[in-house]
Amino acid sequence: MPMKTLTRKSFFVDERALRRAKKLLGVATDAEVIRVSVDRIAEMEKFWRFMRRSRGSLRPGSFRTP
Numbered sequence: 001m002p003m004k005t006l007t008r009k010s011f012f013v014d015e016r017a018l019r020r021a022k023k024l025l026g027v028a029t030d031a032e033v034i035r036v037s038v039d040r041i042a043e044m045e046k047f048w049r050f051m052r053r054s055r056g057s058l059r060p061g062s063f064r065t066p
Contacts, residue, residue: 013034022033
């Protein structure tokens with residue numbers, strides 16, 4: 001995995017939301033919470049854009065459910 005370039009930012013964050021996210025994500029620091037959260041948001045947005053573009057492209061019955 002290539003090394004990412006990190007940039008220092010300053011912003012206000014709800015402490016309760018930060019603590020909940022830290023616990024749910026299983027990370028140790030506030031900085032990790034922000035980095036992991038932003039990465040996951042970007043991944044999910046990419047996924048949902050793919051889902052919207054591919055909606056209706058499979059015919060009903062084209063695959064079997066397990």
